[in-house]
Amino acid sequence: MSTQAIRSARIEARISPEMLTVVKRAAEIQGRSVSDFVVAAAQEAAQRTIEETAIIRLSxxxxxxxxxxxxxxxxxxxxxxxxxxxxxxxxxxxx
Incomplete structure (x- = not known):
């Protein structure tokens, strides 16, 4: 399956120019495109959110x-x- 077929969904977001500068810098540090960096960060945040609702932590x-x-x-x-x-x-x- 080609990358085009796998990545068929699209999302859009508006961010401030300052935030874009930060995201671009972080993407550069990781050697990723801005798009790949944002997708990976969103996936990590989504997974963490889902896990937090499935796991009950008690003192x-x-x-x-x-x-x-x-x-x-x-x-x-x-x-x-x-x-x-x-x-x-x-x-x-x-x-």
Missing amino acids: VEDQRLMMDAVLNPPDPNEALHKAFEAHKRLVAESR
Whole structure:
């Protein structure tokens, strides 16, 4: 497959002349075209954003609290009992 066939989508962005100077300089440093640099930077930022929504990071204290809640769950409260009964009714009605 040719490069033309692979790169068929196009995006446009307007940036300030100062930002373009910075992007051009960074592209030069990496030995890339401005277009390749921008595409790579956008891809890295997109991947990082997606990963950040898929991974939950907890502090050590939050990890301890989470494990304590899993290993020693509190007794069900009134709201949970009501939700369970409502769920049972919905399941029974759907059969």
